[in-house]
Amino acid sequence: MSYVRSEIAVMSGYVSGEQPRDGHIVKLNTNENPYRASEKVYAAIRQAAERGLSRYPDPVAGEVRNAAAKKFGVVPESILCGNGSDDLLTILTRTFVGSGELLRLPYPTYILYRSLAEIQGARSETVPFRADWTLSDGIFRAAERNDLRLVFLPNPNSPSGTVLPKQRILEIAENLPCPLVVDEAYADFAEEHCIDLVERCEKIIVCRTMSKSYSLAGLRFGFLVAQPHLVAEMLKVKDSYNCDSLSIAAAAAALSDDDWLADNRQKIIVTKKRLTDKVRALGYTVPDSQANFIWATYPERPLKAVYEFLKSQGILVRYMVYPNWGDGLRISVGTDEQTDRCIELLGQMPLQ
Numbered sequence: 001m002s003y004v005r006s007e008i009a010v011m012s013g014y015v016s017g018e019q020p021r022d023g024h025i026v027k028l029n030t031n032e033n034p035y036r037a038s039e040k041v042y043a044a045i046r047q048a049a050e051r052g053l054s055r056y057p058d059p060v061a062g063e064v065r066n067a068a069a070k071k072f073g074v075v076p077e078s079i080l081c082g083n084g085s086d087d088l089l090t091i092l093t094r095t096f097v098g099s100g101e102l103l104r105l106p107y108p109t110y111i112l113y114r115s116l117a118e119i120q121g122a123r124s125e126t127v128p129f130r131a132d133w134t135l136s137d138g139i140f141r142a143a144e145r146n147d148l149r150l151v152f153l154p155n156p157n158s159p160s161g162t163v164l165p166k167q168r169i170l171e172i173a174e175n176l177p178c179p180l181v182v183d184e185a186y187a188d189f190a191e192e193h194c195i196d197l198v199e200r201c202e203k204i205i206v207c208r209t210m211s212k213s214y215s216l217a218g219l220r221f222g223f224l225v226a227q228p229h230l231v232a233e234m235l236k237v238k239d240s241y242n243c244d245s246l247s248i249a250a251a252a253a254a255l256s257d258d259d260w261l262a263d264n265r266q267k268i269i270v271t272k273k274r275l276t277d278k279v280r281a282l283g284y285t286v287p288d289s290q291a292n293f294i295w296a297t298y299p300e301r302p303l304k305a306v307y308e309f310l311k312s313q314g315i316l317v318r319y320m321v322y323p324n325w326g327d328g329l330r331i332s333v334g335t336d337e338q339t340d341r342c343i344e345l346l347g348q349m350p351l352q
């Protein structure tokens, strides 16, 4: 007899991208940033460590709340900080979706959302993206049992990097009976974002991570923006000290270094343009991406062999197979040198 909850026993569990510890591998598989974070971040970590680690950290990470509130023109009470945005996605699911209730997500998208529903003992349903990566009104259609409690919508989406316009996000939220989580993990690379919509529509909750655009995946920090009365509820759900002193100091320093962010963003966007053009020239289909990665598919050609060939040459990309959708390679933007090497190797594996 198993002691484990039946919902957990039947689920397969989220499998994260490969994280090899061999420093020689070029990692273009989990959308990390190839550049070193702002020096202000390292200075802040050193200072926080000097102050000592014997005390518990600020439970609400006030320093980051203030920095984010200032940056986005909202009140600090509308910011909730988390141990990476995955922590926030867990808090959101636990706050809004009860056991047996319904959570909705588009497809294909970030795989973790479905695992969160499973852990919660909730049901989940998907609304497929159209071939051009737009979404039908099915995303806000009323649920049969009237128990739709939360919708996750990454914008830009993963694995496609495509975006839904802000106006469409607002339209979706206004038509939903429940909160809409706009997961903006990649929004710093995009042309627009939805944080200013939070004040206009209480159903919109925007989630951000420091893992991608701030080069801090190893640190674990994310924050969300929601109306203060909803943040007050989510505070009841989170672990007491979900962010540590070093990461709080680092995240606050990162958020206040706008020059570093602008410079990094520009570098990634320029390299992504070259990656997109060259991979398209090799015959792959690549939708316009507003993230720090591209999604490459090749009609009628399975791409597993390409992934394996790249891996054998020391370049790791993410090979994804989505049932009823097909497979593809999600390639993160690396340094110019890493990206050029990846393009060169792709050119050595003609698929025609």
Ligand SMILES: Cc1ncc(COP(=O)(O)O)c(C=O)c1O
Residues within 6 Å of the ligand: 030, 031, 083, 084, 085, 086, 087, 110, 154, 157, 158, 183, 185, 208, 209, 210, 211, 217, 221, 222
């Ligand atoms: C859409 C999306 N949301 C959230 C995350 C998780 O980010 P974090 O590192 O902050 O947990 C990822 C990471 O790949 C992602 O792709």
